Amino acid sequence: MGLKPELVDFLQMRSESGLPEVWQAPVATIRKNLxxxxxxxxxxxxxxxxxxxxxxxxxxxxxxxIYRPIKGAVLPALVFFHGGGWxxxxxxxFEPTVRSLSNKGKFVVVQVQYQKAPEHPFPTPFxxxxxxxxxxxxxxxxxxxxxxxxxxxxxxxxxxxxxxxxLKARDTKLIPLAFQLLIYPCNDSEMNYDSxxxxxxxxGLSTQAMKWFWQQYLAKKSDAKNPYAVPASAxxxxxxAPAIITTAEFDPLLDDGYIYAxxxxxxxxxxxxxxxxxxxxxxxxLAGITPEAEVLHQYVADEINALLNR
Numbered sequence: 111m112g113l114k115p116e117l118v119d120f121l122q123m124r125s126e127s128g129l130p131e132v133w134q135a136p137v138a139t140i141r142k143n144l145x146x147x148x149x150x151x152x153x154x155x156x157x158x159x160x161x162x163x164x165x166x167x168x169x170x171x172x173x174x175x176i177y178r179p180i181k182g183a184v185l186p187a188l189v190f191f192h193g194g195g196w197x198x199x200x201x202x203x204f205e206p207t208v209r210s211l212s213n214k215g216k217f218v219v220v221q222v223q224y225q226k227a228p229e230h231p232f233p234t235p236f237x238x239x240x241x242x243x244x245x246x247x248x249x250x251x252x253x254x255x256x257x258x259x260x261x262x263x264x265x266x267x268x269x270x271x272x273x274x275x276x277l278k279a280r281d282t283k284l285i286p287l288a289f290q291l292l293i294y295p296c297n298d299s300e301m302n303y304d305s306x307x308x309x310x311x312x313x314g315l316s317t318q319a320m321k322w323f324w325q326q327y328l329a330k331k332s333d334a335k336n337p338y339a340v341p342a343s344a345x346x347x348x349x350x351a352p353a354i355i356t357t358a359e360f361d362p363l364l365d366d367g368y369i370y371a372x373x374x375x376x377x378x379x380x381x382x383x384x385x386x387x388x389x390x391x392x393x394x395x396l397a398g399i400t401p402e403a404e405v406l407h408q409y410v411a412d413e414i415n416a417l418l419n420r
Contacts, residue, residue: 113313113360114388116400120150121314121390132195133322137228141198152397154206155213165245168237169230173223174245175201176253177212186217186259186418188291189246191239191275193266193392195323196227207395210404215411216420218255220246224271231329232339239271240278247285259418261289261351263410265394266315266363267323269295273341273370280349287351289417291410293394294356294363295370298342299324299334303365313360315391320362342370347377354382354413356406361391382413 113121129143161176178185188211192204201221212219224238243262250257262279264272269292276290301317310317328334337344353374357367364385371383386393389402397403 111359111388113390114400114402117388117390117393117396120396120399121312124314131316132197132319137197137326144194144198144203150396150398151203151206152403155209157209157213160209165242167225167241169234170225170238172238172242173201174242175208175221177208177219177221178254179212179216179218182254184254184256186215186288186414186420187246187250187253187255187261188212188215188217188219188414189239189243189260189262189275190219190221191224191262191264191268191271192221193264193268193293193395194226195320196231196235196267196270196327197323198226199267204395206397207403207407210397210407211411214408215414217259217411217414218253227326227329232327232333232336235327236271236274236338240275243275243279244284257285259288260285261287261291261414263289263291263293263354264295265293266296266391267327269293269367270297270341273297274338276351277337277341277344279351289414290351290353291414292353292355292367292370293406293410294358294361294367294391295341296320296324296363296366297340297370298366299328299340301362301366303369305364305366306362309360309362309364313362313390315362317362342366342373347374347379350374350377350379352380352382352417354410354417356383356410357385358389358391358393359385359387360389363391380417384409
């Protein structure tokens, strides 16, 4: 099928905006240009409670937000890492999305403002995200979170971070994670797959932009062989948390998510994979543009609860 009409219009509007590509302007300018996403992201839903606080990170205090959909109950938790190529994005831009997930799934969502490349390349963003999971695990009782029902998730670069955190949680035996949610993740820095060529331009995220993001994140050549930076480079996927992986038909990263799902499956990891037709990279956070975003939110919430036997 073709691209959904509302996304054709959205891409046309973006093309006519005249904004520079990510590699064509200073990082501060790129971040500024992407600040106003309110219309695209949709109206934030009402939710029972949002707590803003700071937690200690390895190199800096980290802002987090804790979203609770209902009062009182001990609930599962999703520790969520937002996308943006490890360079752009913030909690404000993902506010509508995480509220929607929390309400639909009836689980707590904890979102973190991790430090960004190129000022803070790997391993800093990864370390910040892992430290956030550790903090949630260590404070589960205080947060009325079920310690046996904690998972990690993210979209795009956040999907990379969630994949990497899941690997380290297994390696350190922190806890048996209940799930890992990977929305069109970028887990292979080489990008030598068909979708990087077939969907390389014209659909929002370009292959050139994605390669530029990788260059900002991987400060050293050796980082490309570190599975906490490039999860697809891991030698062993066994024992990882059950995975929910979704991809978009018109996305340079389409094959990235599919290949990673196959790697997990072949290693005996329970893996739920779904490709959404007619959509582009980033549509997970485009509830103000396409109803398909809400469809994905509901699917994700339902699949998480199915894994949790709720």
